[in-house]
Amino acid sequence: MTQFLQYTLQGLAAGGFYALAALGLAVIFGVLGVVNFSHGACYMLGAMISALLLEHFSLGFWPALVIVPVIMFFVGVLVERLLVQWLLRLDPLYNFLLTFGLTLLTVDIMKRQFGVSSLKYEVPAGLGGRISLGSVDLSIYQLFAAAFAVVICLLVWVGLTKTRVGMIVRAATEDAERSRALGINVARWVTPVFGFGIALAGLAGVLAAPYRAINADMGSNFIIILFAIVVIGGLGSILGAVVAGFLVGLVEAYGQGYYGQLSQVLIFVLMAAVVLVRPAGLFGREEAA
Amino acid sequence: MRHTRMISLAALVASSGLVLTACGSAGGGPSSGGGKISDDKVVLGLLNDQSGVYKDLSGPNSKVAIEMAVADYKAKYGDKAVAKNIEITMADHQNKPDIANSKAQEMYDRDKADIILDVPTSSAGLAVATQAKAKKKLYINIGAGTTALTGAQCNKYTFHWAYDTAMLAAGTAGGIVDGGGKNWSIVYPDYAFGQDMNKSFTAAVEKAGGTVQQSIATPFPNDNFATFITKAESSKPDVMGIMAAGGDLVNFVKQFNQAGLQGKTQLAVGLMFITDIHSLGVDQFQGTQFTDAWYWNFDDQNRAWADKFKEKTNTRPSFAHAGNYSAALNYLEAIQAAGTDDADAVVKELEGKKINDIFLRNGEVRAADHNVIHDVYLAEVKSKAEVKEDWDYEKIVKTIPAADAYAAPSGACSM
Structure with a gap:
């Protein structure tokens, strides 16, 4: 029982992080209809930039939490303006291929520039070690990362559902034509939303830096899990990404605890099961099916 | 409709994560050397990872280590050196067995390499052993860990110098x-x-x-x-x-x-x-x-060599660098003792040899399986x-x- 509880808490902690990482993917798809394959590469860039800030400017974890998302926001804006916007009107496959190409390019450039060995990073002061909650132990940093991620997810959700800007953005995505007719400048919102989604990926990278290997390949495996999460949650659904993030975290932890090497396969078994029962995902819009 | 398509697309991407791939390798035809020093020169081929995970561990700096071995050999024997003209050639195998295999063929055939050194990554290391056997030319592995090199896939021309699992x-x-x-x-x-x-x-x-x-x-x-x-x-x-x-x-x-x-x-x-x-x-x-297998700051002897290495590379040597030096030097010493670079004669010199140098302590080239054992x-x-x-x-x-x-x-x- 203690062990089950321990795995559950670890799963939830990992899940919070997954939710945040998948959130940007969900936001970008929800608003632009773009399946952003480069999300893993942006996550990697977030972690790499954190490590470089530390090495060259002695800027640690806390400043990086602010600086990196800002940098990544502008990276996103640049990519959207230069490339993504031209393909928006075409079949979504084109932007999928574009972001796939960008991923290959980014990963190889980073490899060339910084090699393949992992970069150094430190656990921020005060967040090292672990705490005991009754009979179970948890890494303080993992708890922090999960709590931080949940707060960000909540803020994004509130921002999109309860604020005027959020409503405009949602209206623009629901029905771009009518929104335009009502005098809403749809195009004005598309670019910042893309940048925002990329910033979220960068933020996940900063959170990952203290407890994961920081190298050019770190996003390649991660993006696969992120796709599983958004498929389970329903593409474009923010609530779906969050719930599925936690689900995947739990499944992975139980897998690691009870079925060892099956832990990653179980995630895809879950995905297959969800898609069989609800093709649009847990919170996806059923109009699709 | 768009949602359904995108979901299947994303699901496809996600599922692709489950697929893993593997690589194989192939052999090549034989050729042989002869005379006192074949082609009037001894060519040392360094084949390792020049761009990937093992670049820092061995990579281009192993060429520096081999150059140090060549310089030490020439300084020791001067005019009496059997190998007067020594060249070093280098290639990147990217840790892939198929590339290692074709690069090894190129080295032995085109570059007239008399020996291939290093080759980290076990699958790549084994691919080169197959080539060495086919071409009847020497191969000293330093960077790979598999015991198969001195086990089921051992051969007369392959030696394993530094470590194994x-x-x-x-x-x-x-x-x-x-x-x-x-x-x-x-x-x-x-x-x-x-x-x-x-x-x-x-x-x-x-x-x-x-x-x-x-x-x-x-x-x-x-x-x-x-x-x-x-x-x-x-x-x-x-x-x-x-x-x-x-x-x-x-x-x-x-x-x-x-x-x-x-x-x-x-x-x-x-x-x-x-x-x-x-x-x-x-x-x-x-x-x-x-x-x-070796630590640069273990004693004065190691440190002195590491200092010389640092002068040339501005970094400290890993055990693979020292291993490449030792393997290259002992290969040249074997040529000196045999009076020829003929592969069979050199193998005979190396087999059973007891060695103490900057890398090997209480070292022995085991004749039975060509594993080079030493204190670790x-x-x-x-x-x-x-x-x-x-x-x-x-x-x-x-x-x-x-x-x-x-x-x-x-x-x-x-x-």
Whole structure:
């Protein structure tokens, strides 16, 4: 029982992080209809930039939490303006291929520039070690990362559902034509939303830096899990990404605890099961099916 | 409609993560040398990773090490040198067996290489052994760990100079159990290398009188080890052994430390290079024990060589660099003794030779399987406070005599 509880808490902690990482993917798809394959590469860039800030400017974890998302926001804006916007009107496959190409390019450039060995990073002061909650132990940093991620997810959700800007953005995505007719400048919102989604990926990278290997390949495996999460949650659904993030975290932890090497396969078994029962995902819009 | 299409697309991408690929290799035709010095020159071929994970560990700096060997050979024999004209050629095998295979063919045939050196990554190392056998030319492996090079896939022209997985297991597991770390949990990636290491370590722990309480297989690659670590810790082991390498090793060590286990449970790493410690920093690895084939700051002799190496490269040598130097130098010495670079004559010189040099202590080129056995070291990563200079990362806990470190020749090898 203690062990089950321990795995559950670890799963939830990992899940919070997954939710945040998948959130940007969900936001970008929800608003632009773009399946952003480069999300893993942006996550990697977030972690790499954190490590470089530390090495060259002695800027640690806390400043990086602010600086990196800002940098990544502008990276996103640049990519959207230069490339993504031209393909928006075409079949979504084109932007999928574009972001796939960008991923290959980014990963190889980073490899060339910084090699393949992992970069150094430190656990921020005060967040090292672990705490005991009754009979179970948890890494303080993992708890922090999960709590931080949940707060960000909540803020994004509130921002999109309860604020005027959020409503405009949602209206623009629901029905771009009518929104335009009502005098809403749809195009004005598309670019910042893309940048925002990329910033979220960068933020996940900063959170990952203290407890994961920081190298050019770190996003390649991660993006696969992120796709599983958004498929389970329903593409474009923010609530779906969050719930599925936690689900995947739990499944992975139980897998690691009870079925060892099956832990990653179980995630895809879950995905297959969800898609069989609800093709649009847990919170996806059923109009699709 | 669009949603359905995108969902199937995303699902397809996600599922592709489950597919893994493997590579194979092929052989080539024979050719032979002759005369006193074939083509009037001796060509040393360095084949290793020049751009990937093992670049820092060996890579282009091994060429510098080989150049040092050539210079030392020329300085020693001067006019009496049998090999007067010595060239070095170098290629990148990208850790892929198919590329290693074709590069080895090119080196032996086009570049007229008399020997190929290094070749990290076991699958690539084995591919080159096949070429050496076919072309009847020398091959000294330094960078790869597989025992198959001196086991089932051994051949007359292949030597294994620095380390192998059995020696890592005997050194690390034997050394730590002797030091009181009796109860082990082993975490290993579930593919050929990890399974091999798990088997070797389990056998070595048990042989030394310890117990492996749990062996936990993990997916490969994997970046979240949190629950695996909890599970491995649940049996309250004295020692946690991790058999992962590269990025997965870094993930594991970071998460092990964050679980608050650093300094509480002894961490043993199956395969670790000094370059791993350098890239992540001593604090992450502090207290970790592992087997090192050679350490630059072990004694004055090593240090003197490491100083010369640093003058040329501005960095300290790994054991692979020193191994390449030693292999190249002893190859040239064998040519000197044989009076020719004829492969069969050189092999005869090398077989059974006892060697003490800057790399090998109590070294012996075993004639039975061409495994070059020597004293190795159980090392512990220093704390930040103990580090006095760059690359001063290791405390040598004990020296493991060659006979204890290496397994007896396996019956699987017939030349």
